[in-house]
Amino acid sequence: MEKTLATQGDTYFLNLRFILILTVFIGNAIEPLIRQMDSIHALYLWIFTFHMPLFVFVTGYFAKGALGGAAGRKTLLQIGLQYIIFQSLYSILDLTVFQVQHIHHSFFAPYLLLWFLASHVGWRLVTLGMHKFPPAAQIVLSLVLGILVGYLRLDGAWLSFSRTFVYLPFFVIGYHFSFENFVILFTKQKKLIAAAASVILFAIIALWGLGIPEGWLFGSMTYMQLGHPEWYAGIYRIALYGLQFISGAAFLAWVPFRESHMTDLGRRTLYVFLLHGFIIRLAAISGIYSHIQHPAAVLLLIGGAVLLTIALAQPAVRKFAHPVVEPSVTWIMRLERLALGKPL
Template identity: 65%
Template sequence: MVGENSLETRGETFFLNLRFMLIITVFAGNAIEPLINKMSGIHGLYMWIFSFHMPLFVLVTGYFARKSLAGTTGRKMLLQIGLQYLIFQSLYSALDISLFHVSNIQHSIFAPYLLLWFLASHACWRLLMLGMSRWSITAKLLFAVTAGVAVGYLQLDGVWFSISRTFVYLPFFIIGYHFSFETFVKLYQKYIKIFAAAASILLLAVMAAWGAGFPFGWLYGSMTYMQLDANVWYAGVYRLGLYGLQIVASLAFLGLVPYGASRMTDWGRRTLYVFLLHGFIVRLAAVSGIYTYIGNAAGAVVLLLTAVLFTVLLAQPSVKRLFHPLVEPSVDWMITLQRAALRRTL
């Protein structure tokens, strides 16, 4: 029993470390996006980040969801995700219209604002997992991969309701939910872990050298085949190939993640704050005109270091204390209203 608890603690520590490392890549990826067509090295770094960071973030979310999927806790989580979505969808849209004056964005409650797709999809993944609760792992994965390929054939904009990313990344949520840390630790012994880490660095070098012509739309997961100009019957094969790339890139990146607890582990407990708040900083930087002054490697390095610094700052306990009502709003009042309504109907 002690060994099981120790293994569970080690697994939580590992995934908190991974979660913080991933939120750094999220912030960094969004920060360097305006530079990807100006610098080949940045283009390669951006492609490397997108080859694993969303699949792994979904996997981590699935891993932590297994403690709060069903029952009262699961219902509260769904309500909170919905409330978070409404709050930040309204805030980002209002600021885009009034302050940032950003065009070419669908300001609709049914079209998640940029990074907020993750909240909409997270709620859907939880509901889908509840619906598949009696299925075997194999059946869940077969359905998820089939749906991830099939959703691309829809003749619509995949952004609406986050329908494309919900099904494209569903396999990774299922893998995370059923993830066996014990098996992972047995596999990722010292030399395997070193090999995986080296493979991740090698993949970065390869993408920097030869990834210039790769269409990013495939890595985003938000577009249907119609939007990707892949109007052929076998377009789904491309997505299967992309799944292969994402799995390889993800397994390689896991070699870089430490097992031991550190300050980074604590920061990993507050990545939600970084995720929901960093978009304001990125948007402010974009409209400030600062990118016109970044034209060389030194400027790009400073930008990346600044993104890491802001990630650490937003993961501090003081930020949580200040923004807790906004980022993790209480839903007790909603549950009280539900119960009252139920009593009236009975």
């Protein structure tokens, strides 16, 4: 039974991971239009209330059993190598092909979506450092750190320092998440209620929430950078955590439990995540957004984002891009053993 539940859990979270990468691509695709159409702005804000918190939550869930030891160390090395490769690729293309102006290129300033890689290293290391505390204490401590980090007087984007701690609670919760208890608690009736809550939340944002500052949802800035130097600014983050937990929990109702083609696509979301930025950049410089002025054109844009997400998650893309997206770190580990005088 445990093995069956573990398999079902992996299936559910792979389905969730693919749906989330869809929302990531759609959110990035529609961002240039949010000041033109209120409906698109509402969709964008709604997506940001759950998609990154849940993505971090899923990442924490799949870190089970591979956080420490040789497997955890190998994962950290691979994330670091991915960061170096894609930070270099995006920066070089920005300077040559895309010719994007006013971007500070530095390995200490993660390039747009690459903040996730920098923060992933942080989540793993901090969670390892808290391993002696019981799960409940880890969650409480991560929430406190997520609130307190906003008071620091530094650039929150530096090595994704702010986002690392702002999203840490979701990683810790995912790491300790019990799918068995989830199946028991998330009955059909509760799933319907959650789905309704998700729709209602979108309606509330569309009607009254368009003034929500996106900076708070991004998690990349300190309170000072957000224009709130008040001593009580942490209360706003507490409220935001409440919104994200409600929105994230409600969105789980849309995720199927059954294995399907979506489950297989969910195994290759890393390729979509790291490669879709090139497409977004190309779209931005192509001038396509100047022609999107009607809802029908927006629907075509969203449809294109869905199709491209599916395309980037295909096995053929993995076969072609594997050396770059999932680079081997065996050679690094061999060099380390040689340096330490250990046998290979």
